[in-house]
Amino acid sequence: MGLFERIGRQVEQFKQTAKAEAERNAEYRCQACGERFEVDRDECPECGAEAVVARTDEEE
Numbered sequence: 001m002g003l004f005e006r007i008g009r010q011v012e013q014f015k016q017t018a019k020a021e022a023e024r025n026a027e028y029r030c031q032a033c034g035e036r037f038e039v040d041r042d043e044c045p046e047c048g049a050e051a052v053v054a055r056t057d058e059e060e
């Protein structure tokens with residue numbers, strides 16, 4: 001495996017870890033597509049729906 005390929009994999013791994021961490025901390029969720037956010041938004045940046053709500057523990 002080449003050096004750059006190795007670095008690329010590490011970056012990819014880091015991004016996935018960061019994403020998982022962000023989703024764990026997320027307190028808001030889009031009811032339309034299920035995307036999660038750490039901040040409240042009027043519109044979901046993923047699907048554009050105005051369906052972002054605060055998560056509740058029962059949803060897990």
Ligand SMILES: [Zn+2]
Nearest residue numbers: 030033044047
């Ligand atoms: Zn959405």
